[in-house]
Amino acid sequence: AGPGRAMRAAALAVALAVTAVALAVAAWRRTRPVREVLFFPSRPCCIEGLLAEAAEPGVPARPCPCPLPSGDTALSRLVRRLLSARRSLDLCLFCFSCPQLGRAVQLLHRRGVRVRLVTDAQYMGLHGSQIGRLRHAGIQVRHDQHSGYMHHKFAIVDQRTLITGSLNWTSQAIQSNRENVLVVEDAEYVKAFQDEFERIWEEYNPANYSFF
Amino acid sequence: AGPGRAMRAAALAVALAVTAVALAVAAWRRTRPVREVLFFPSRPCCIEGLLAEAAEPGVPARPCPCPLPSGDTALSRLVRRLLSARRSLDLCLFCFSCPQLGRAVQLLHRRGVRVRLVTDAQYMGLHGSQIGRLRHAGIQVRHDQHSGYMHHKFAIVDQRTLITGSLNWTSQAIQSNRENVLVVEDAEYVKAFQDEFERIWEEYNPANYSFF
Numbered sequence: 001a002g003p004g005r006a007m008r009a010a011a012l013a014v015a016l017a018v019t020a021v022a023l024a025v026a027a028w029r030r031t032r033p034v035r036e037v038l039f040f041p042s043r044p045c046c047i048e049g050l051l052a053e054a055a056e057p058g059v060p061a062r063p064c065p066c067p068l069p070s071g072d073t074a075l076s077r078l079v080r081r082l083l084s085a086r087r088s089l090d091l092c093l094f095c096f097s098c099p100q101l102g103r104a105v106q107l108l109h110r111r112g113v114r115v116r117l118v119t120d121a122q123y124m125g126l127h128g129s130q131i132g133r134l135r136h137a138g139i140q141v142r143h144d145q146h147s148g149y150m151h152h153k154f155a156i157v158d159q160r161t162l163i164t165g166s167l168n169w170t171s172q173a174i175q176s177n178r179e180n181v182l183v184v185e186d187a188e189y190v191k192a193f194q195d196e197f198e199r200i201w202e203e204y205n206p207a208n209y210s211f212f
Numbered sequence: 213a214g215p216g217r218a219m220r221a222a223a224l225a226v227a228l229a230v231t232a233v234a235l236a237v238a239a240w241r242r243t244r245p246v247r248e249v250l251f252f253p254s255r256p257c258c259i260e261g262l263l264a265e266a267a268e269p270g271v272p273a274r275p276c277p278c279p280l281p282s283g284d285t286a287l288s289r290l291v292r293r294l295l296s297a298r299r300s301l302d303l304c305l306f307c308f309s310c311p312q313l314g315r316a317v318q319l320l321h322r323r324g325v326r327v328r329l330v331t332d333a334q335y336m337g338l339h340g341s342q343i344g345r346l347r348h349a350g351i352q353v354r355h356d357q358h359s360g361y362m363h364h365k366f367a368i369v370d371q372r373t374l375i376t377g378s379l380n381w382t383s384q385a386i387q388s389n390r391e392n393v394l395v396v397e398d399a400e401y402v403k404a405f406q407d408e409f410e411r412i413w414e415e416y417n418p419a420n421y422s423f424f
Binding site for chain 2: 003005006007008009010012013014016017020021035037039041094144146147148149150151152153154164165166167172173175176177178179180182184186188189192193196200
């Protein structure tokens with residue numbers, strides 16, 4: 001019985017080790033962070049369905065009468081990522097004039113998501129800028145007072161998903177330019193950008209203004 | 213001796229399993245891709261030492277007489293990453309007017325690194341643009357013929373390290389703007405950008421020009 005028991009014990013130990021490795025691999029796969037790249041220009045698309053679904057989840061959206069297709073595009077993917085916010089959306093944007101993205105952000109604000117927006121003082125007044133509308137809707141906006149541009153173009157969803165790249169949030173950029181956007185969940189990148197956001201947010205706190 | 217042998221066999225199996233896991237962890241750590249974020253504006257800095265070291269590795273560089281410090285800055289880190297290229301450097305840049313980065317790229321070209329550059333047709337003629345110098349030095353440059361901007365600002369070192377973000381390669385952006393640059397080695401991101409580069413490179417192949 002000696003060799004038999006030894007074999008059984010060894011087989012059991014190996015089986016346990018194999019199970020442990022399999023579980024570790026499964027855990028790694030499950031928590032594997034999202035990695036996505038979006039390239040622009042995006043095909044034009046209708047995002048009414050996405051907005052309606054986000055406004056009233058589960059309620060079938062009425063078909064939109066506009067002639068645009070509602071397919072899977074770089075823009076629709078970007079909008080989907082933004083609309084996934086449940087708690088917070090931190091935006092750090094050189095310029096923001098795309099009405100579709102403006103509506104998505106307003107919807108999140110109405111849904112109770114805490115939206116904070118930092119933008120560039122010179123570009124916030126550009127033709128078609130969404131900043132006035134967003135402020136009007138009650139969204140907190142801060143802007144810099146420096147001579148250099150606040151040239152970031154990133155968003156952080158729920159302090160967990162970083163959306164960053166070359167894309168300014170303008171219709172021209174979305175529809176006409178070659179642009180890239182990375183969707184990143186790796187904690188190291190996200191933390192670096194979240195810290196940068198908090199630094200800028202505090203630096204441009206109106207309570208610290210000294211010019212009036 | 214039966215229980216003793218069983219215990220020994222089990223202990224051996226466990227020891228093997230532990231060793232296997234330790235080796236796997238070590239392998240994972242060793243191949244763990246670089247993840248770095250650079251924020252700008254960068255403190256001004258002298259990169260002469262970096263360029264000299266890259267031009268003649270091992271030869272002590274003569275101290276630069278300029279008054280700038282040669283410390284660790286966002287710019288020096290960016291330059292270091294570029295100068296690490298051994299085989300190839302693919303550049304996809306909306307505008308390129310920073311003389312320091314221009315010198316780094318020229319040095320790589322002289323050292324035998326295959327440099328390819330895609331840029332924006334409208335912005336390549338901007339005041340201070342490095343594009344003319346780079347072409348003069350023999351570096352292959354292609355530019356788009358579309359109305360939208362070629363607004364990417366990324367570099368790929370040795371088809372392995374992606375350097376991308378909001379930063380245009382201008383002294384103004386480096387010294388004055390709030391900007392971000394990600395250094396990425398995750399294969400998924402790198403492949404997506406390399407494919408985008410090859411697409412644009414081929415699309416703007418002068419052999420396909422139809423306007424003359």
